[in-house]
Amino acid sequence: GAVVSQHPSWVICKSGTSVKIECRSLDFQATTMFWYRQFPKQSLMLMATSNEGSKATYEQGVEKDKFLINHASLTLSTLTVTSAHPEDSSFYICSARRDGRNEQFFGPGTRLTVL
Amino acid sequence: GENVEQHPSTLSVQEGDSAVIKCTYSDSASNYFPWYKQELGKGPQLIIDIRSNVGEKKDQRIAVTLNKTAKHFSLHITETQPEDSAVYFCAASKDTGFQKLVFGTGTRLLVSP
Numbered sequence: 001g002a003v004v005s006q007h008p009s010w011v012i013c014k015s016g017t018s019v020k021i022e023c024r025s026l027d028f029q030a031t032t033m034f035w036y037r038q039f040p041k042q043s044l045m046l047m048a049t050s051n052e053g054s055k056a057t058y059e060q061g062v063e064k065d066k067f068l069i070n071h072a073s074l075t076l077s078t079l080t081v082t083s084a085h086p087e088d089s090s091f092y093i094c095s096a097r098r099d100g101r102n103e104q105f106f107g108p109g110t111r112l113t114v115l
Numbered sequence: 116g117e118n119v120e121q122h123p124s125t126l127s128v129q130e131g132d133s134a135v136i137k138c139t140y141s142d143s144a145s146n147y148f149p150w151y152k153q154e155l156g157k158g159p160q161l162i163i164d165i166r167s168n169v170g171e172k173k174d175q176r177i178a179v180t181l182n183k184t185a186k187h188f189s190l191h192i193t194e195t196q197p198e199d200s201a202v203y204f205c206a207a208s209k210d211t212g213f214q215k216l217v218f219g220t221g222t223r224l225l226v227s228p
Binding site: 109 | 147149151157158161164210215218
């Protein structure tokens with residue numbers, strides 16, 4: 001149990017386009033999901049906390065208009081990188097916190113490359 | 116806010132040896148401490164966790180110890196195997212609010228055959 005999937009696993013896009021990444025908890029409900037980005041050989045940096053049915057909470061320095069988060073159901077959260085630029089290229093990872101528990105389970109990540 | 120420090124940044128051991136990774140945290144209100152293993156190109160995988168009401172927890176070759184007074188916790192891997200080679204992250208969070216995880220900087224473990 002406690003499986004989290006992400007789609008796509010990798011994406012290459014042109015500068016200026018938007019990219020949507022999906023995060024799903026497959027076998028449990030997750031009112032709260034988290035989005036991280038990770039640069040090579042670095043730790044995970046929390047971008048935002050996503051709560052089902054309400055607005056996401058963004059960490060300091062993360063542009064909410066650039067990284068749009070939607071958490072429409074108890075098993076799905078999406079991150080849309082709008083008007084992507086090469087500096088947005090990174091490994092984006094989501095996690096889901098199982099309702100009633102403290103553990104976070106991570107997805108396999110999405111590698112975004114912006115040309 | 117919470118700050119988590121992790122040492123060492125790299126650790127090389129021979130197969131069969133033990134490996135120990137240490138973390139310290141700053142916020143005494145933190146009460147949940149998970150450890151994650153991340154293989155290249157993959158998401159982190161929860162391998163063990165501990166809560167502040169427990170001093171030690173074991174799961175086969177993996178154990179975690181917690182010293183609340185000193186605000187540090189450690190991951191112990193015994194009888195290491197080459198497949199244990201990965202980056203390990205510690206983290207800390209509280210049971211209240213959004214329960215955000217604050218991660219350490221990671222330890223790259225290399226187990227040589």
